Amino acid sequence: MNNTAVVTGAGSGVGRAVALALARAGWRVALVGRRSDSLAETIGMEMESRGEMLAVPCDIASAEAVEQMGRHVRSQFGNVEVLVNAAGTNAPKRALHELSAADYHRIMDANLNGAYYCVQAFLPGMRREKSGTIVNIVSDAAKQASAKAGPAYAMSKFGMAGLTQAINAEERGNGVRACSIFPGDIDTPLLDQRPSPPPAEARIKMLRAEDVAACALLAIQLPSRALVEEILIRPR
Numbered sequence: 001m002n003n004t005a006v007v008t009g010a011g012s013g014v015g016r017a018v019a020l021a022l023a024r025a026g027w028r029v030a031l032v033g034r035r036s037d038s039l040a041e042t043i044g045m046e047m048e049s050r051g052e053m054l055a056v057p058c059d060i061a062s063a064e065a066v067e068q069m070g071r072h073v074r075s076q077f078g079n080v081e082v083l084v085n086a087a088g089t090n091a092p093k094r095a096l097h098e099l100s101a102a103d104y105h106r107i108m109d110a111n112l113n114g115a116y117y118c119v120q121a122f123l124p125g126m127r128r129e130k131s132g133t134i135v136n137i138v139s140d141a142a143k144q145a146s147a148k149a150g151p152a153y154a155m156s157k158f159g160m161a162g163l164t165q166a167i168n169a170e171e172r173g174n175g176v177r178a179c180s181i182f183p184g185d186i187d188t189p190l191l192d193q194r195p196s197p198p199p200a201e202a203r204i205k206m207l208r209a210e211d212v213a214a215c216a217l218l219a220i221q222l223p224s225r226a227l228v229e230e231i232l233i234r235p236r
Helices: 013-024 036-044 063-077 101-129 151-174 189-193 209-221
Strands: 004-008 028-033 053-057 082-085 132-137 176-183 230-233
Touching: 004 013, 004 063, 004 101, 013 028, 013 036, 013 082, 013 132, 013 209, 028 036, 028 063, 036 053, 053 063, 063 101, 082 101, 101 132, 101 151, 101 176, 132 151, 132 209, 151 176, 176 209, 209 230
Parallel strands: 004 028, 004 082, 028 053, 082 132, 132 176, 176 230
Antiparallel strands: none
C-alpha cells in the first residue's frame, strides 16, 4: 500500500484535522484548498509529523483545476491510496425564500461537484492498483433535511451520500471502498456562515473537528477486507 492521501478542505475545520491526523500517522498528505496561506498554516501546525505534507492550492469547483491538481500530486507522490473529500461551504441566506442562484451553484460546486471531480481524478489510479479508500465528509443533513442547513446544503450532502454508495456498488470488486461520515453539529468556522452563528456556550457542546477526523482514520486504517459504509456521529 502506498501511504499517500489527498485531503480537500485542508485549510481549516475537518479537512485540516484529517490532514494533521494522517501526517501524524506517517502518511504523505497532499493538502488541497483554495487559499495557499491557510494550507501553509495547517502544515505549520505539525512540525514534528512523521509524514510529508504538500500544499496544493486548487479550487475544486473547477474540473480543469482538479485535473491539474491530480497530475501535480501524482508527479510528487505517485499513486494515491486515500482521498478524503472534506471541503464544504454554505451561505448565510440559505432558506428557499432567499437562496440566490449564485449561492446555490457555489454550494453545489464546492460540496458535491468538487467531490465528484476529485473522485474522478484519483479513482482510476486506485482501480489500477486494486487498492484505495475514499472518505466523504457528509453531514447529518443528508439523513434529514432541516431549515438549519438549507436546501442547497442538504441537496449537496444527499448527493455526496449517493456518490459514496455508487463507488461501493461499482468499485468494491476493484479493491476500492468508500465511506460516508455524517457528523452532527461541529465547532468549525463553517458555523460563522449561519444566519445566526451559535454562541460560545452552544459551541462547547458540539463535536470537534478531531472527532470527525478519528472516524475518518477508522475507515482508512481498517484492514482492506473490511468496509465501513456509513458512520453517523453526533454530539453526546
